Amino acid sequence: MGIKFSLVAVVGLILAAYIGVTAAGLSHFFGVSMPYLAMILFLGGFVYRVLKWGRAPVPFRIPTTGGQEKSLPWIKHAKFDNPSTKGQTFVRMALEVLLFRSLFRNTKFEIEKGHKLFYQWEKWLWLASLTFHYCFLVILLRHLRFFTEPVPFFVHGLEGLDGFLQVGLPGIYITDGLFILAVTYLIIRRLIIPQVRYISLPQDYFPLFLILGIGLTGILTRYVYKVDLIKVKTLTMGLISFHPVIPAGIGPIFFIHFALVCTLFAYFPFSKLMHAGGIFLSPTRNLPNDSRIKRHVNPWNYPVKVHSYAEYEDHFREKMVEAGLPVDKELEEAPSASAKP
Amino acid sequence: MAKVPKPSELELQHELPKTEWMDTPSVFKPGNFSYPGKAKNLKVLGLANPREWSPNDQDWKLPADWKNIVLEGLRERIDKYRTLKVFMDICVRCGACADKCHFYLGSGDPKNMPVLRAELLRSVYRKEFTLAGKIMGSMVGARDLTEDVIKEWFMYFFQCTECRRCSLFCPYGIDTAEFTIIGRELLNLIGCNIDWVVGPAANCYQTGNHLGIQPHAFKDMLEFFVDEIEAVNGIRIEPSFNRKGAEFLFVTPSGDVFADPGTYTLMGYLMLFHEIGLDYTWSTYASEGGNFGFFTSHEMMKRLNSKMYAEAKRLGVKSIIGGECGHMWRVINQYMDTVNGPADFLEVPKSPITGTTFHNAASTKMIHIVEFTADLIKNGKLKLDASRNDHLKVTYHDSCNTARGMGFFDEPRYVLNSVCNNFYEMPANTIREQTFCCGSGSGLNNDEFMEMRMRGGLPRANAVRHVNEKFGVNTLSCICAIDRAVLPTLMNYWVPDVSVYGLHELVGNAMVMEGETERTTDLRGEPLPGMEDNENEDI
Numbered sequence: 001m002g003i004k005f006s007l008v009a010v011v012g013l014i015l016a017a018y019i020g021v022t023a024a025g026l027s028h029f030f031g032v033s034m035p036y037l038a039m040i041l042f043l044g045g046f047v048y049r050v051l052k053w054g055r056a057p058v059p060f061r062i063p064t065t066g067g068q069e070k071s072l073p074w075i076k077h078a079k080f081d082n083p084s085t086k087g088q089t090f091v092r093m094a095l096e097v098l099l100f101r102s103l104f105r106n107t108k109f110e111i112e113k114g115h116k117l118f119y120q121w122e123k124w125l126w127l128a129s130l131t132f133h134y135c136f137l138v139i140l141l142r143h144l145r146f147f148t149e150p151v152p153f154f155v156h157g158l159e160g161l162d163g164f165l166q167v168g169l170p171g172i173y174i175t176d177g178l179f180i181l182a183v184t185y186l187i188i189r190r191l192i193i194p195q196v197r198y199i200s201l202p203q204d205y206f207p208l209f210l211i212l213g214i215g216l217t218g219i220l221t222r223y224v225y226k227v228d229l230i231k232v233k234t235l236t237m238g239l240i241s242f243h244p245v246i247p248a249g250i251g252p253i254f255f256i257h258f259a260l261v262c263t264l265f266a267y268f269p270f271s272k273l274m275h276a277g278g279i280f281l282s283p284t285r286n287l288p289n290d291s292r293i294k295r296h297v298n299p300w301n302y303p304v305k306v307h308s309y310a311e312y313e314d315h316f317r318e319k320m321v322e323a324g325l326p327v328d329k330e331l332e333e334a335p336s337a338s339a340k341p
Numbered sequence: 342m343a344k345v346p347k348p349s350e351l352e353l354q355h356e357l358p359k360t361e362w363m364d365t366p367s368v369f370k371p372g373n374f375s376y377p378g379k380a381k382n383l384k385v386l387g388l389a390n391p392r393e394w395s396p397n398d399q400d401w402k403l404p405a406d407w408k409n410i411v412l413e414g415l416r417e418r419i420d421k422y423r424t425l426k427v428f429m430d431i432c433v434r435c436g437a438c439a440d441k442c443h444f445y446l447g448s449g450d451p452k453n454m455p456v457l458r459a460e461l462l463r464s465v466y467r468k469e470f471t472l473a474g475k476i477m478g479s480m481v482g483a484r485d486l487t488e489d490v491i492k493e494w495f496m497y498f499f500q501c502t503e504c505r506r507c508s509l510f511c512p513y514g515i516d517t518a519e520f521t522i523i524g525r526e527l528l529n530l531i532g533c534n535i536d537w538v539v540g541p542a543a544n545c546y547q548t549g550n551h552l553g554i555q556p557h558a559f560k561d562m563l564e565f566f567v568d569e570i571e572a573v574n575g576i577r578i579e580p581s582f583n584r585k586g587a588e589f590l591f592v593t594p595s596g597d598v599f600a601d602p603g604t605y606t607l608m609g610y611l612m613l614f615h616e617i618g619l620d621y622t623w624s625t626y627a628s629e630g631g632n633f634g635f636f637t638s639h640e641m642m643k644r645l646n647s648k649m650y651a652e653a654k655r656l657g658v659k660s661i662i663g664g665e666c667g668h669m670w671r672v673i674n675q676y677m678d679t680v681n682g683p684a685d686f687l688e689v690p691k692s693p694i695t696g697t698t699f700h701n702a703a704s705t706k707m708i709h710i711v712e713f714t715a716d717l718i719k720n721g722k723l724k725l726d727a728s729r730n731d732h733l734k735v736t737y738h739d740s741c742n743t744a745r746g747m748g749f750f751d752e753p754r755y756v757l758n759s760v761c762n763n764f765y766e767m768p769a770n771t772i773r774e775q776t777f778c779c780g781s782g783s784g785l786n787n788d789e790f791m792e793m794r795m796r797g798g799l800p801r802a803n804a805v806r807h808v809n810e811k812f813g814v815n816t817l818s819c820i821c822a823i824d825r826a827v828l829p830t831l832m833n834y835w836v837p838d839v840s841v842y843g844l845h846e847l848v849g850n851a852m853v854m855e856g857e858t859e860r861t862t863d864l865r866g867e868p869l870p871g872m873e874d875n876e877n878e879d880i
């Protein structure tokens with residue numbers, strides 16, 4: 001159900017954009033209003049979400065420790081899996097964000113007869129995920145050429161590097177192909193691994209279909225319909241300089257691509273895609289394991305009802321004295337009704 | 342107590358139900374749940390809604406406005422815990438955590454996949470706290486809070502040992518144990534808890550330890566072990582209790598005072614402290630290292646933990662040494678100083694024997710006995726004869742809490758390698774930070790839960806069986822009192838020829854003490870290697 005719903009939603013978006021710009025004369029909406037709206041939602045939503053998270057205090061220092069703690073000087077400390085300083089924690093976070101360190105640990109279980117369990121090598125998710133995210137990043141950065149004049153050197157550099165590895169067809173970016181492959185893998189695994197399918201919600205399929213749609217329409221825009229990129233740049237530069245214009249003659253495929261991208265941006269802050277921000281705030285990863293060394297303060301720590309030693313001794317004084325245990329108040333000093341069973 | 346199927350008859354299948362998880366009811370069957378908290382224990386602790394009830398009843402006798410209480414409780418906690426707030430929103434349901442949970446591996450129940458366990462709570466959050474959930478409902482994985490949901494929470498938050506193995510593998514560090522801990526807090530607000538947690542907590546609160554050992558009995562029990570030690574090596578030890586002005590206070594889980602094989606570990610502590618002449622005292626008031634309050638709520642954890650610093654202050658000791666325990670050390674490492682500190686009346690722990698200052702405990706002022714012993718051995722302060730443990734082929738179980746809540750790996754291994762000659766590691770996927778739970782942690786070590794315990798313990802037992810078959814390992818060592826209480830049962834079930842030992846029992850075996858008589862047996866009275874002929878002689 002979730003799959004169909006998400007697929008229908010993405011196809012619906014595509015149709016809406018197509019009909020909108022070809023038949024309903026909504027070029028201005030799809031070319032100008034929608035991107036502005038999307039950016040407002042994206043930036044506003046992102047900031048709002050991060051601030052909302054950030055407002056919640058971190059009462060306890062509970063990093064998940066992934067290696068040897070800092071201990072006696074002669075015991076080798078796993079600095080980056082179990083950091084004890086801010087600097088080491090920074091490296092741990094960098095490993096998480098840039099290399100998906102935790103996901104790299106992944107294994108897959110197998111059961112044999114006789115209740116024997118095995119844990120198999122399983123790095124495909126890590127590989128596909130890393131590929132997907134880096135391709136996404138590179139593609140995003142490459143798109144900067146539509147929003148800058150002159151185009152910064154590193155964008156050209158990226159294009160060069162990306163295209164340099166091209167085989168056969170001229171002008172095809174490696175990242176485009178890898179991106180489609182990786183997203184397809186992520187969709188397929190979600191569909192065929194029974195456990196993953198069982199836990200999947202519409203909001204898990206939707207971004208994948210949307211992103212696949214963005215990738216495919218992007219490729220169509222560039223290689224098949226060969227949309228006039230000069231005109232596209234006129235449009236995008238108009239948008240970022242707040243003097244929007246819609247040049248005539250940009251094919252509908254571009255508007256479809258653009259509408260999907262706008263949807264992704266608008267949807268981002270209200271979805272699980274916020275993991276991009278959340279990972280930085282995750283208390284099991286972003287804190288050093290140093291709470292024996294330095295006191296961590298809980299802003300809402302409050303006094304609680306405890307059973308004091310005095311109450312305890314009142315309760316057991318007779319037995320304690322009889323057993324020869326030291327007491328703070330001798331029997332005769334204490335109120336007589338003290339020793340209960 | 343439910344009958345537990347024989348290992349060969351224990352069905353193990355990971356087929357998913359035909360129905361979606363939200364439409365699959367949770368069925369309470371003998372062996373898959375723990376008995377509810379008794380009213381008298383709830384009253385001792387001042388917990389809500391004390392009553393007699395059973396999970397099998399149709400009517401759980403919840404307070405009239407239970408729904409409001411739970412939702413308000415959730416709202417309050419979302420604003421108090423960044424973990425909860427962030428983890429509610431960022432799970433991508435990638436499934437990396439799914440098969441990392443020992444309860445999922447051993448039961449095949451999809452709601453034991455950490456991600457689904459968290460969704461049990463997240464689905465209610467979506468409905469109540471997000472716009473999409475309010476509008477689109479089950480379409481976006483949101484659902485109403487009903488009594489059935491409460492029952493499901495009770496089932497699955499008490500089928501999680503808070504071991505945090507899932508958290509290690511999650512790309513964002515989402516810690517399902519946080520959902521369990523807070524989920525249990527919410528259940529406690531309406532009086533749904535298990536007696537194996539609130540019983541010990543009530544005992545600990547009033548009497549000083551989980552087992553409810555009263556002060557005079559505590560002293561008697563320790564003196565019994567003093568006699569036992571004398572029988573083994575002729576040395577008379579004189580421990581002191583509630584003694585003001587001692588240099589150290591020693592606190593260990595009461596389980597070690599109470600039952601085998603923890604008692605042998607306790608004998609190891611007594612021998613070690615005697616041998617090095619440590620100026621220390623036991624306390625009958627702070628006679629519990631463990632903290633079943635932690636399995637009730639953060640507040641209860643604080644209430645029980647408070648005794649350690651309070652007693653250290655009253656007795657005027659310089660610093661505290663803690664015994665071998667798992668969750669006790671998670672609390673000490675990650676919570677104690679925050680909830681009950683600052684311990685500014687104590688000094689940074691310093692070993693009077695080696696002169697080593699434990700800078701890693703600069704603020705809590707409390708050190709782990711294993712790091713203390715490792716330092717003694719490193720500095721050559723103990724005379725050890727590892728061959729006295731030659732009858733044992735040893736492997737080592739990292740307990741979850743010291744593993745993923747501390748990173749305490751090489752200290753115990755160093756000690757282990759110093760006190761025994763045959764040490765074999767289990768496979769890499771099952772030790773250190775990736776260690777598998779004993780299956781009975783977080784207050785689930787009761788008898789009625791036995792089938793799930795044996796299931797949840799399977800991944801651990803499976804790894805032990807591997808080294809048992811490969812190297813002939815017959816000894817599973819550990820530094821956790823719950824492990825010592827539950828692993829013997831687990832081994833008996835899955836790998837019957839393996840026995841369980843605490844680390845300091847092995848230290849006690851190997852330690853050559855000043856003035857000891859010739860040793861013929863280990864602390865358990867079993868003949869030492871080469872002494873088998875003396876077996877029938879008196880010692």
Ligand code: HEM
Binds near residue numbers: 125129133208435
């Ligand atoms: C700080 C930046 C980010 C980090 C560290 C990060 C990390 C991850 C990781 C580790 C996963 C889990 C593996 C997987 O399921 O593929 C994941 C999933 C995902 N990420 Fe990101 N991500 C980041 C930013 C983004 C951005 C900007 C997008 C934009 C669309 C995105 C889209 C996704 C999607 C759609 C999934 C789910 C894949 C699936 O359903 O299988 N991520 N991310």
Ligand code: SF4
Binds near residue numbers: 434
């Ligand atoms: S590993 Fe983390 S992100 Fe992935 S499903 Fe589990 S909790 Fe969610």
Ligand code: SF4
Binds near residue numbers: 500521
């Ligand atoms: S904390 Fe442990 S028991 Fe609980 S869900 Fe995670 S892996 Fe399972």
